[in-house]
Amino acid sequence: MKYVALSICLAITGVASGALSQAVDADHVITPERPSVSAMPLSTLLEDARARDIIGRYAPKVLNTGGPQARAMTLTDIRSFAPDNLPGDALTRIGSELAALPPTPAAVAAARAAADEVARARLDVAAPWITHPAAFVADFRGKPVALQFRRRLILSAKPATMPIRVSADNRFILYVNGLRVAAGPARGDLAHWRYEALDLAPYLKAGPNLITAQVWSDGKVAPVAQISTGHTGFMVKAEHDADAAIDTGPLWRVRLDRSRDAGSGMRQLIGEVGPTYYAAGAPEQIDAGAQIDGWTTGADAATDWQEPAPAITQSEKKRVLVPDALPQMRYATVPSGRVVRVDGISASAFPDGAAVVPAHSEARLLIDAQRVLAAYPTLIVSGGRGARITLTYAEALYDPVKRGDRGGPLRLADRARIDDGLALGLTDTLTADGRPGRRFAPFWWRAWRYVEIRVKTGDQPITLDRFETRETGYPFEQRGHFVSSDPQLNEIWRIGWMTGLFDAHETYQDSAYWEQLQYIGDTRIQALLSYDIGGDPKLAIQALDAFDHSRVVDGLPQSSWPISGSNPIPPFALLWIGMLHDYWMRQPDPTVLKRTLPGMRAVLDWFAPFVRNDGIVRASPGWLFVDWRDGLDGGRDRTGKAPDSCVISLLRLGALKEAADLEIAIGDPARGRQDAEQAAIAARGIQAQCWDAGRGLYADTPAKTSCSQHANALAVLYDVAPKAEQAGLLRRIIVPGHGIDAPAGMTGTTFYFSFYLARALDHAGLGDRYLGLLDAWRDLLKQHFTTWPENPDPSRSDSHAWSAHPTSGLLSYVAGIQPAASGFSKVRIAPQLGALEMVDAAMAHPAGLIRTRYRQGAAGLEAEIELPDGVSGTFVFGGRDWPLGSGKTRITAPR
Secondary structure: OOOOOOOOEEOEOOEOOOOOOOOOOHHHEEOOOOOOOOOOEHHHHOOOHHHHHHHHHHOHHHHHOOOHHHHOOEHHHHHHHOOOOOOHHHHHHHHHHHHOOOOOHHHHHHHHHHHHHHHHOOOOOOOOEEEOHHHHHHHHHOOOEEEEEEEEEEEOOOOOOOEEEEEEEOEEEEEEOOEEEEEEOOOOEOOEEEEEEEEOHHHOOOEEEEEEEEEEEOHHHOOOOOOOOOOOEEEEEEOOHHHHHHOOOOOOEEEEOOOEEEOOHHHHHHHHHOOOOOOOOOOEEEEHHHOOOOOOOOOOOOOOOEOOEEOOOOOOOOOOEEEOOOOOOEEEEEOOOEEEEEEOOOOOOOOOOOEEEOOOOEEEEEEEEEEEEEEEEEEEEEEOOOOEEEEEEEOOOEEEEEEOOOOOEEEOOOOOOOOOOEOOOEEEEEEOOOOOOEEEOOOOOEEEEEEEEEEEOOOOOEEEEEEEEEEEEOOOOOOOEEEEOOHHHHHHHHHHHHHHHHOEOOOEOOOOOOOOOOEHHHHHHHHHHHHHHHOOOHHHHHHHHHHHHOOOEOOEOOOEOOOOOOOOOHHHHHHHHHHHHHHHHHOOOOHHHHHHHHHHHHHHHHHHHHEOOOOOEOOOOOOOOOOOOOOOOOOOOOOOOOOOEHHHHHHHHHHHHHHHHHHHHHOOHHHHHHHHHHHHHHHHHHHHHHEEOOOOEEEOOOOOOOEEHHHHHHHHHOOOOOHHHHHHHHHHOOOOOOOOOOOOOOEOOOOOOHHHHHHHHHHOOOHHHHHHHOHHHHHHHOOOOOOOOOOOOOOOOOOOHHHHOHHHHHHHHHOOEEEOOHHHOEEEEOOOOOOOOEEEEEEEEOOEEEEEEEEEEOOEEEEEEEEOOOOEEEEEEOOEEEEEOOEEEEEEEEO
């Protein structure tokens, strides 16, 4: 195959460019990167001794910046995030001196190597990746780049099938004859780079067809969860040789889409709300004047379509293509909400109808979607050449006066309150060009409850025709349900499910607004929602595999995966073993468990050097995060100097017991017995070193300087505490009538870790106390949350699925539905109804639905249980057991 010749120039000050030809277009010039306060991450700057010396002279505190996320920031970002560490005058001086530095020899060599890679690029017919020449330079500089691809295809007849593989680096949206067909690829890592398997036949017709794709890569401002080779490209490969005409190659055409750019989300959010952490999609800037109409249908008049270049595929970072096992994400039109505040114009018909902003004026419109959602926004406008429009997305409005400890604004306590609340958050910027029916839409989806549209016009008025919302996320169907005689419980259950949906996409996400990272601690809880309510384990299997794939450093899983950096949290690795055990109990197919057993063993082996002879875990490298509580959040010390930990020792004990179950059932029984022996040693050591007899509690460290609900709940859950003493111990760490709060002087759990507190209550036979824990969520209802927050106010995130565990808990503890054997082959149903008069609940099961209906009165309980075919179990109530078989069973249990 013959490709258009590339003209790539290596332009290096003071260095000969060798035999490379001179480029005629600046977009095709690869130049060495110079030190910069705004474009170069701190980690790169510190590799240059000259830059390190300059920074050390003016801002020595910056040299001690720790953590991969912090070192990925630029100095400009650090100035915004931690101004005490980098005063403004110091930043100015550093910037001035850095700008005077010539490129380092390493930078010159990197530029030369990049140019050589371009020259060597060839098309691989097995995986034919293509790109645009301008992408080579954008990639080298770490700059965002957007490309449009198309292929005309003439068919003699509509095909019955046309299966293809399609992928991109970073992202694509695929259209066939103008219709959006798919988006992807689902996030993974280089060794597991996803391609989407699609059948194009339903979208094709006899005669001419047009296949098009929008492809983009955001370089240094890409989401932290986005792993990349650093080489933008696009690939289509037919499954059958007869359809090879569709394969990407010289018959395709490509153009550079200059209408879209992207910036730093972290920098923008710090500017909006003060010091914070943001890791999700970049804010986008869209210029309508650079957009072309009709390019997905072939109706465009663009003259810059050209033959593509072969993308770089043979670099140090190579993709290994694997099929995406997940379905396409939802892309469903939903109501956009209502305008709740407007300044400068009348907008009674908006967002479904038009609103006009006169020339030389400004307007603001605040739309309330009435719930937090993840969606693709689209604003359609007409006229208004040169008008500037911004869209700001917020989970909640901010108080115009109140400030938090770090100086940033606080959210309004009532999430439904409008008044003079400020819409602060991620902001996209649009520039109109005067043409009618212009559609402004960011490439990546956004998260919001409130979206504020700000308009500033020039010489022409602009018409805001309408605002459209297309919701996205993993396409779970709700199979489980919970309805009771208590409306608040019903609402707690519903909001938890909505939170789970909001944070489920191609991966689970801790917060779809702020980070979009798949953390082990969060994901364990989210997977239970998938099993129990969605009845779909595919996303959970993806996560179990992803954490196994993330063992790229010392065999320990990363705390979240995929991630473009590194952020190990050793306690989370132990929770991954618990997540494997959860799957084993709820799902019948052990395939994913068998392939992850080596990774499970590697986690326990990794901890071995940090375990004392008595089973107590010493400090280890990494972030020793357990929960967002003082003393348990890992602090700032990640150097292995923290005190020995009873809490982490308990987490390891639990992981050993869970690993022993898995080994004996599906792995190496001898290894399982060793794990059980190690668990017994750990249990004895914890009892000897962590039990504080004077307090009657388990301490957080052998020094016994503090106690927490965490240590004591885990001591019960993993049977360190004697069975006869477990109930009394738990009663001492809970304050009746105060939800999950701990007694004075004790560290309490957050919403997140109360998941383990609830499990401990159930384990100790105190399931009747579970409803009392939910008082914490009843309090949240008063604030009109529509998804559950990360923490009580002041909370960064209003949508954190780790706080959604009551949705699973109401089914497991109140309706009482739990697996009694691996694979959910048997069930144990032991309801804890409290004062509820009625409960109608169902839990998804691999074989169908487990349905429960309870009516409770003075005379006792009337229960109807329905199990799927092939499932049996036991019903437990009031100290009695009843056998359950497939089908319906009716039980009357007197008080």
